[in-house]
Amino acid sequence: MIESLQHLPPATATHATLADRFTDLAPPLTARQAAIESARCLYCYDAPCTRACPTGIDVASFIRNIHDQNVTGAAIGILKQNIFGGACSRVCPTEILCEDACVRNNDAEGQPVKIGLLQRHAIDNAHFDSHPFQRAPGTGKTVAVVGAGPAGLACAHRLAMLGHDVVVFEAREKSGGLNEYGIAKYKLPGDFAQREVDFLLSIGGIEVRHGHILGVNLHLQDLHTRYDAVFLGIGLGASRRLGLTGEDAPGLSAAVDYISTLRQAQDLAALPVPRRAIVIGAGNTAIDMAVQIKRLGAEEVTLVYRRGVEAMSATGHEIEIAKQNFVHMRTWAAPLEVLLDAAGKVRGMRFEETRMEAGRLVGTGAIVEIAADAVFKAIGQGMDGDSLDDPLARELERDAGSDKIHVDSFFRTALPGVYAGGDCIAPGQDLTVQAVQHGKMAALAIHGDIQSISSTSFAAGA
Structure with a gap:
């Protein structure tokens, strides 16, 4: 309970009554509605909706799969680019991204294809016998990820796909970050956020350790020494x-x-x-x-x-x-x-x-x-004062006039081997979908850098 509000009276309605007010904001599409809506898509070759998606989902392709009654294939196409495709189908501001760019969103029609609801339909109705993505052969490298939010977990998942082992350090008792703790309950109701995290982790190769707070009982210097790379997805806690x-x-x-x-x-x-x-x-x-x-x-x-x-x-x-x-x-x-x-x-x-x-x-x-x-x-x-309060962390460059961590176009910080993404860096609009993209792209950069270092070391040893 929040201490400063303890003097206020409790809600007057029952839990059951209140719970009914926190179901999904919009009802899901039925199979018939999804079929009709997917038929409205023109399947543009150079689809502006895909260009507007921060994670680069091939929108036309997954909608065509729905139209062809291949819902699981549609879901795989979405998840390949955005492992948090389920949450993003509910919380992403599609009205200013893909649906705003839809060619049907014109003066004559003014009604874009319902891309968000179609994405939700695909994810919610897909059936997987096992995790849809397989890990590459092990690289023998282990990466530390700080923060089990969308950026950190997206980074961890992509690294696991590429064959690396990942240890995720999370301050809170549950993983999910903003999706678990910061999104309106009517947008992600019930245990949806945790089920999505469980699905993500089922790829294997990812260990999550809860109760580890950067700057308190977890220090960047130790991580930098013990792991092959470090990704900071610490968000903004203050x-x-x-x-x-x-x-x-x-x-x-x-x-x-x-x-x-x-x-x-x-x-x-x-x-x-x-x-x-x-x-x-x-x-x-x-x-x-x-x-x-x-x-x-x-x-x-x-x-x-x-x-x-x-x-x-x-x-x-x-x-x-x-x-x-x-x-x-x-x-x-x-x-x-x-x-x-x-x-x-x-x-x-x-x-x-x-x-x-x-x-x-x-x-x-x-x-x-x-x-x-x-x-x-x-x-x-803003940035939590304790988050970067150790000698090595203080060397992280901040953006001018901001407390956010400065990164280059590959999400590298000023410290070699340390990367960052999500709300703790400046680019973007603090959206879940952008945090997912940061984590994914940082993972690709980490993979490339680790492989390059390994190749150089091998060549030098030869």
Whole structure:
């Protein structure tokens, strides 16, 4: 339970009632619907949907397989490029990626092929007697991966395919990273995230060790010495602060902490639920938080952002989900002060109205107060201070003006033999599908570098 929210009452509905509110966001396609939808695809030779996919899935090919009633073949084509194809079919913002690029998404039709739902149909209905990919002959090399999230596990899986042994070090008690702890429960319901992890690990050659925290009981120097290469997929573990007095008061919490607690809750009815809530932020995490607290029974939820709707990083699809769940959006308002009651608990927030002036965001001086029993901040995350707190880790170069790790085009860091990907590096939009691609491409780079070193050593020995 989140300590700062313990004073709030539990949900008023039963667990069964609440669980019904956290099923899949969209119903799956039936076999008939999938057949009709796959027939709409033009199977473009130079498919723009494939070019728009961060993992390079051959969209036209897997849709044609569905049309030809080869669902398992379609799934194999997806998983070959994206081993997290099941999760991504549910959480990937297809409306700004492959479906946005679909040639049917034009003024005349305005209705792209439902690529996300077709991908989900393929993965959910595929039947494998064993893992669909076989490991290459063993190389005798072992790679350390730090972080069992989408980037780390995608890297581990590809390395295992290439014949390497992999040891994954994970801080938390479950693998899956963002998919297990940070995605809205209505996007990845039930134990879907864990089943996907189990499927990934079934290729063999991957050992996961939980309870290992980089900078605490795990150090980069040791990994660098003991393993042939190291991949860092450590994500961003620290929630950014508002920098306001009262930020540590009961009733104020990081959105990611509540989402994590919600996803792991065995009894949804035991979760603390405010009658009125404020969510500060403009991204998909802010939307996830606002929608979920509303579904848990909050009477009034207000999402507040300091700029306009057009500047929000959340996609239009996510914003529509918020509206459908009766989340009130208050834009052009910047946090000014946390309001506390006589007992020192959150009773609301004071905001200053803002506007753009000569290209700059400025306060207007007008004040707005919003009453709330709880405030959830979803203003982004940064690098955990302990993560890179050992002598060797401090040598990792950071991107200018950022705490993210600098990598080259092959995901190599400034330290030879150390690679990084996912949210802890700068490129991308912090999407699951991009993290998967980072891990996959880093694995290919690691494989190439290890093989090159081995060949050079062999030649020198000869």
